[in-house]
Amino acid sequence: MKILVIGSGGREHALVWKIAQSPYIEKIxxxxxxxxxxDLADCVDIDVTDFKALTGFAFKKSIDLTVVGPELPLxxxxxxxxxxxxxxxxxxxxxxxxxxxxxxxxxNFLSKYNIPTSDYxxxxxxxxxxxxxxxxxxxxxxxxxxxxxxxxxLICQNRSEAFQGIEDIMEAKKFGDAGNRLVIEEYMEGEEAxxxxxxxxxxxxxxxxxxxxxxxxxxxxxxxxxxxxAYAPAPVVDDALLHRIEEEIIRPTIEGMKTENRLYQGVLYxxxxxxxxxPKIVEYNxxxxxxxxxxxxxxxxxxxxxLMMEVAEGRLKTKMPKITPRSCICVVMASGGYPGSYxxxxxxxxxxxxxxxxxxxxxxxxxxNDQIITSGxxxxxxxxxxxxxxxxxxxxxxxxxxxxxxxxxxxxDIGHRALKR
Ligand code: GLY
Numbered sequence: 001m002k003i004l005v006i007g008s009g010g011r012e013h014a015l016v017w018k019i020a021q022s023p024y025i026e027k028i029x030x031x032x033x034x035x036x037x038x039d040l041a042d043c044v045d046i047d048v049t050d051f052k053a054l055t056g057f058a059f060k061k062s063i064d065l066t067v068v069g070p071e072l073p074l075x076x077x078x079x080x081x082x083x084x085x086x087x088x089x090x091x092x093x094x095x096x097x098x099x100x101x102x103x104x105x106x107x108n109f110l111s112k113y114n115i116p117t118s119d120y121x122x123x124x125x126x127x128x129x130x131x132x133x134x135x136x137x138x139x140x141x142x143x144x145x146x147x148x149x150x151x152x153x154l155i156c157q158n159r160s161e162a163f164q165g166i167e168d169i170m171e172a173k174k175f176g177d178a179g180n181r182l183v184i185e186e187y188m189e190g191e192e193a194x195x196x197x198x199x200x201x202x203x204x205x206x207x208x209x210x211x212x213x214x215x216x217x218x219x220x221x222x223x224x225x226x227x228x229x230a231y232a233p234a235p236v237v238d239d240a241l242l243h244r245i246e247e248e249i250i251r252p253t254i255e256g257m258k259t260e261n262r263l264y265q266g267v268l269y270x271x272x273x274x275x276x277x278x279p280k281i282v283e284y285n286x287x288x289x290x291x292x293x294x295x296x297x298x299x300x301x302x303x304x305x306x307l308m309m310e311v312a313e314g315r316l317k318t319k320m321p322k323i324t325p326r327s328c329i330c331v332v333m334a335s336g337g338y339p340g341s342y343x344x345x346x347x348x349x350x351x352x353x354x355x356x357x358x359x360x361x362x363x364x365x366x367x368x369n370d371q372i373i374t375s376g377x378x379x380x381x382x383x384x385x386x387x388x389x390x391x392x393x394x395x396x397x398x399x400x401x402x403x404x405x406x407x408x409x410x411x412x413d414i415g416h417r418a419l420k421r
Contacts, residue, residue, distance in 0.1 A: 001305065004058050005030045005041065006048050006078070007069025010332075010363035010381035011290035014297045015067060015304070016041050017359065022305040029061065035372045036362025048073045051081040058087050065090060065309055068266075071147055074286050075101035079266070090308040092266040096257055097286040099264070103145045103183045106284055113256040115249055117281040118186040118273075126170040129182050133162045141185040143283075144169050146178030151224055151339055153283075155187065190275040191236045191417060192282065194292045197250045197270065198307055200316035201263040204254055205307075206246060208299055208323055209237035210292035211417065216339060218413045225339045226378055229414030230295040231329040231389065235421050236274055245272065245279045253284070265311055294330040294361050294381040299323050327392040330383040331400050331414050332363070336407030338377035346374045346406040354399040359383040374405055389418050 001024045005012050013036050016028055020040045031054060033043030046053045048070060058066055068078055068091035077094035091097075098105050110117045118141070123129040133140060142165040144152035152175045156162040169179035193211055197204045211234035216222040237245070249270055257264040269285035269292075297304070301322035310316045335342035344364075351360060351372060361383055364376025382400045386392030393415055400410055 001025055001064040002027045002061060003029070003305065004061070004063045004066040005069060006054065006066065006073060008032050008034045008037070009069065009290055010361040010378065011288050011293050012069040013037050013361040013363070014294045014381070015069065015288070017361070018297045018300065018304045019067070022303050024305055029063070031057070034362045034375070035365035035367040036360070038367060049076060051078055054078070055081055055085045055087060058082065059085060064088060065305070065312055067091070067308060069287060071097070071100050071285060071287050075147060088309070088312040090266060090312050092264050092286050093262070095262040096264040096266075098262070099257070099268070099284040100286040101147060103143045103283070104181055107183060109256060109260070110281055113252050115252050115256070115281060116278060118188050120183050120185040123182045123184065126166050129166045129170065129184060130163060132184055133159055133166070138162070139187040141187050142166065142169060143183040143185065144175045144178040145181035145183060146175070148175035148178045149226060151175070151226070152178055153224055188273040188275055188280060188282070190273045193234050193237050193272045193274055194230075194289045195237070195242070195245055195250065195270045195272060196289060196292065196296065197268045198311060198316070199254050199264060199266070199268055200311045200314045201254065201258060201265045203316040204250060204268070205316070205318055205321055206242065206250065207296050207321065208233040209242060210234055210289065210295055211236065212289065212292055213411060213414055218411050223339055225334070227289070227291045227332065228334065228411045229329070229331045230289070230291045231327065231392070231415045231418060232292070232295045232299060233327070235418055241274070241279065245270065249279060249281060265314065291330045291332055291381050294383050295328045298328045298359060298383060298385050299326060326385045326387060327389040328383065328385045329389070329392045329396045329415055330361070330381045331396050331410055332378050333380040333382060333400060333403060333408050333410045334378050335374055335376070336409045338409070342377055343407060344375050348372045348374060348379070348403065348405045350403040353402040354382070355395070357384070358395060358399040360399070360403070379405070379408070389415060
């Protein structure tokens with residue numbers, strides 16, 4: 001088979017790494033790819049939103065399956081564009097990807113289908129949002145309605161932070177048009193978990209629970225990022241809780257989307273808060289979580305190409321993916337200053353010094369004159385497995401210690417909740 005992966009981050013590197021292990025594979029392409037993906041796939045310089053060029057490329061190269069990594073092309077309808085040309089694609093349609101594309105749609109959907117989530121209100125103008133803050137007690141959770149690269153959620157501990165947040169999102173348009181609408185939610189206490197379900201729109205399987213670390217600083221302090229590290233399986237979700245999540249959240253979501261004529265095929269990522277009252281939806285994403293998938297894929301024994309092809313053809317047969325009984329952790333190395341401004345173009349040293357059994361997934365790198373240099377905020381996902389969580393963690397951090405670039409920053413407490421357990 002010839003596979004095309006769309007995207008350029010750590011998620012796409014992990015996907016390409018796993019796809020390359022499938023016995024079906026003749027060739028992998030990645031558009032646009034990055035400095036690490038280039039070792040396993042032919043990187044093609046096409047933008048992820050240039051559907052005409054991407055479908056044309058897939059057609060010309062007789063691609064058997066295209067796997068879409070990021071949310072932006074999915075919410076813009078890339079899966080529809082591929083299907084219209086008769087090309088097999090893994091990823092939900094535009095109508096289905098709205099679960100990530102609009103927080104307001106999702107909140108209404110959750111309420112209509114009685115899927116547990118926090119109370120909320122949606123605002124189209126800032127005056128009403130300000131009034132809501134006056135009328136309610138902190139803390140407040142402010143969410144830009146549209147896509148904001150994981151950064152459009154603000155947890156505000158007091159009124160003045162909330163007023164500033166409303167100003168930033170709705171008036172200064174810090175996240176662009178994503179802030180035309182605002183959702184303000186009740187703050188949920190608990191521990192977060194990410195459940196990724198692979199579905200053909202009717203049947204689904206779930207992957208091991210993962211836990212992300214969204215805040216930039218240790219102790220979960222500071223602004224939200226796309227994710228500073230993750231591990232799986234996350235012990236906060238035991239078998240009984242996973243079953244509950246499947247029945248109370250995943251199944252009704254898939255059935256509800258079918259009822260809405262928005263058949264959901266691809267990965268449904270449920271971002272959850274495990275509260276005292278049970279699991280509740282924080283957000284859905286319409287693609288593999290990143291960095292979560294970097295910590296899940298090394299545990300997956302089932303052939304991912306098989307699984308994705310079954311979904312693309314709407315005939316999911318796999319009942320339960322085979323999972324290796326190990327632990328896996330991914331520590332993100334980022335450019336100093338991220339998620340604010342940071343410098344790029346720094347040479348990365350030590351990539352060849354890490355042990356062979358550690359996977360260094362590239363998230364924002366470029367190859368220039370045979371050197372790997374940084375090209376974005378989250379640069380690498382240093383990922384290791386172990387018989388135990390502690391062993392995996394120790395291996396990953398040992399590898400992180402061998403890699404260096406000017407301004408490199410990483411959290412030293414990835415997995416702190418699992419450690420406490
Ligand atoms: N790690 C969070 C996300 O993928 O959205």
